[in-house]
Amino acid sequence: MENIFVYCELENNVISDISLELLSKGRKLADNLECKLEAVIIGHNILELPKVLFPYGVDTVYIADNKKLSPYSTIPHTSIFVDLIKKEQPQIALVGATSIGRDLGPRVSARLGVGLTADCTELVIGDYKDNKTGKEYKDLLYQIRPAFGGNIIATIVNPDTRPQMATIREGVMKKEIVSSTYEGKIINIDVESLLKDDDIVLEIIEREIEPRKVNLSGAQIIVSGGFGVGSKENFDLLKEFADLLGGEVGASRAAVDSGYTGHDRQIGQTGVTVRPKLYFAIGISGAIQHTAGMDKSAQIISINSDPDAPIHKLADYAIIGEFNEVIPKMIKFYKDESK
Amino acid sequence: MGLKIIVLAKQVPDTRNVGKNAMRADGTVNRGALSAIYNPEDLNALEQALLIKDKFKDTEITLLTMGPPRAADIIRESLYRGIDKGFLITDRRFAGADTLATSYVISKAVLKCSPFDIILSGRQAIDGDTAQVGPQTAEHLGIAQITYAEEIQSIDKSSIQVKRRLERGIEVVKSKLPVLITVHGSASKCRPKNAKLLMKYKYAKTNTELQALNEDYMNSFKAKPYLNIEELNLDDLGCDIERVGLKGSPTKVKNIENVVFKSKDSKRLTASNRDIKGLIKTLIESRVVG
Incomplete structure (x- = not known):
């Protein structure tokens, strides 16, 4: 009782x-x-x-x-x-x-x-x-x-x-x-x-649950892309970067809805809530629907060419620039520096 | 074979497009600046009903919406797309209802439209995002439910097979009829308005809306009974007043805080080699990465 x-x-x-x-x-x-x-x-x-x-x-x-x-x-x-x-x-x-x-x-x-x-x-x-x-x-x-x-x-x-x-x-x-x-x-x-x-009014005909491949809630580093990433191919670059850092790729709803990546990577109000130690927000404008799922991250780095994107306000480091220029540089410098 | 389908839909403020002009200077939302729209997943649900009707011509689709008088827009929007009839559940005494009180009223309205084979609604509405009204309505009616539906794979007189979209996979279930199905946003998008139906129903009005119109209009209206959108209130539905509105709602809002975007102390960087190299060095030195 x-x-x-x-x-x-x-x-x-x-x-x-x-x-x-x-x-x-x-x-x-x-x-x-x-x-x-x-x-x-x-x-x-x-x-x-x-x-x-x-x-x-x-x-x-x-x-x-x-x-x-x-x-x-x-x-x-x-x-x-x-x-x-x-x-x-x-x-x-x-x-x-x-x-x-x-x-x-x-x-x-x-x-x-x-x-x-x-x-x-x-x-x-x-x-x-x-x-x-x-x-x-x-x-x-x-x-x-x-x-x-x-x-x-x-x-x-x-x-x-x-x-x-x-x-x-x-x-x-x-x-x-x-x-x-x-x-x-x-x-x-x-x-x-x-x-x-x-x-027992319901009969289960088929059930295909994928084992939890994407583990966003457990990831220490998340590299997230939004609508601004622009294509499925560009998400591969994010994946390369995330793999290098030992992190996971996340996404905003807009990126998932556009088919750039799967539902299981969606972060925000209608997706998963995460609190990694480092969060990259790439080509993400910073709508509250997304930020509600990541604003407790210990550190946030935003990359967006729009200097007025709200995501920059939330970031510890706000990079005003094109992600397809910034990420390859980050990959290069990380490889150089971590040797 | 014809089925009787009830669609539940809601008019909601467009919370997904809280643009700059909808934000006040203090960072809070100006609700008045948000437009009222057809709840997106309810449109997915409507499409499922219309697909069934495409297949079985004798199918009859009745739409129920609950809200203030202006929610009659939802019924017109649905008439333009092919429903047969719509009811607006509206009564000031319903105001302040939580999901339990809302689902009670809706279940009473559904009973008014009985018998039925399938109830379809969106999984959740974007203003509350609770996903509760569907299952609670099914429970009040004592019927089966299938939530998170993505595709209706087959239907016969007594059963329906549905694919569900879950977080990490799919499930295919078969249920006896009647059943209540909530439709996920990944289901087929709703068809556009049909031009002929738009012409036919453009002037469809509720009695409340008619009161504001002139006599000429009334006369042409009387000649076309299909233009009348029926309103249902507490007495029409025979609801227990103790179970509706604020009084019938076990959950109470203690307080509400607006979310205000606070600026952090953020460093602005460019895409230059110097800035990026410096940042990576800082991250490695502080052991955030590496």
Whole structure:
């Protein structure tokens, strides 16, 4: 009762990074609220997974293991998660803002009749006073998220409904192991009694998930290109530079929409959020939709021939120039200097 | 075979084009300077409905939009592209609704259009980017959902096969009908307005809009019943007033901060050998790279 739930996503029976990020944040919130952190894993052949979770400071792992539950499908997972929430009455339930979490979260919130805040980038515990009723609330979950295309940051609360539910964006919370010896307990859920036959309305014909080839959230150096890079071929130059530095190639939405590179490289509000130690923004104008996903980078170098491009304001080093002149020079000097 | 399709669409401020004139001197957004547009992914959803109608001529497409009176534009835009009928869900009492309260109202409007086979909507709207209203509507209606749809591969009387576009791959699923499908921006782009339909529906109006017009117009309007865009309010839909608007919304906005572009202390460099060489040296010396 009154604990914190984290729904753990699986891909090929591996716990997704987003879930480990949520558990790390959940641990801090649980310490703050002096309650337990509880993980929920729903899938098949997952009995080995709890030991991966305990080091993140998980006190309880609820496991629903049944072949009808893998791969993820909306209604069966909703039924199991809702039933558990009703029994255990957590005060907070967190889900990743991924294609799975954004499919499940709203379904669960509507079934329970509780509020859900989408795509949060920060969670904080704090008090709230309803200005209309004058009622005061202690220790609510502040669900902080960009809205209106990233031009505003809103703090949302769910004063009266429980659990307080939120989906959280990938890559914004840090993964942190509490202790490799942290011990929690495992509770198995009796799945058969919960699933109705008509819960299985969807048949999965095919599922092709590429193993995570691009690892933007883990990259220390990111070389990102925008619409100004101009072509797929020019992105090869970015790739060459990124490989040389041991980094990854990223892109703005405009570059992805123009087909210069794949969706999996998109950084920004509709893509991944990153915080590398060095970020190159090349031919990127610096619209808030993009910068919302990279402005926490430790150092930013912008390369843009437009001296008024907003990205330059964000940069530690703003290079006013043509990238196809600048990058080859950088490659050359890097090779010379790093010898 | 004819199907009954409901499309859910929303009018949104164009948050993707917050140009220089939409930014105030203090770096915050002047919302009034943003134009109201058809939510982009809802256009992708509309196209999916129209593609089904191209294939099965007896298909009937009804569009529902919820918003202030000016959102009737969305219905006209959709009539120009080939929908059969549109309803504007509008009532001041719906104002301030979060996704749960919104989806409740929409589900009541959908029931008004029952029976139906498929509900199509965009994955998310660009003003809130929540992607919640679709799945919440499906839950209120107790039907299946397929989110992030990119392509409808086949349909028969009782089932539909859809390809979904996920972050790192695809999934093909088959679902029983009825189903609610949210369409991803990577799906086919919407067709342009049809010139004939544009002529036909140019003067389509809601009753609210008619009140501002003169009698001549009213008379020609009465002769063409298809020009009437029906409005639905709380009472028409039989909504529980406790579940709509601000009151029916469990989430509350505590506060809002405008994002202001702050200038960092940034060094300006050129493409000269000296500048670039100097920068690379600094990066290597400070162990940021290498």
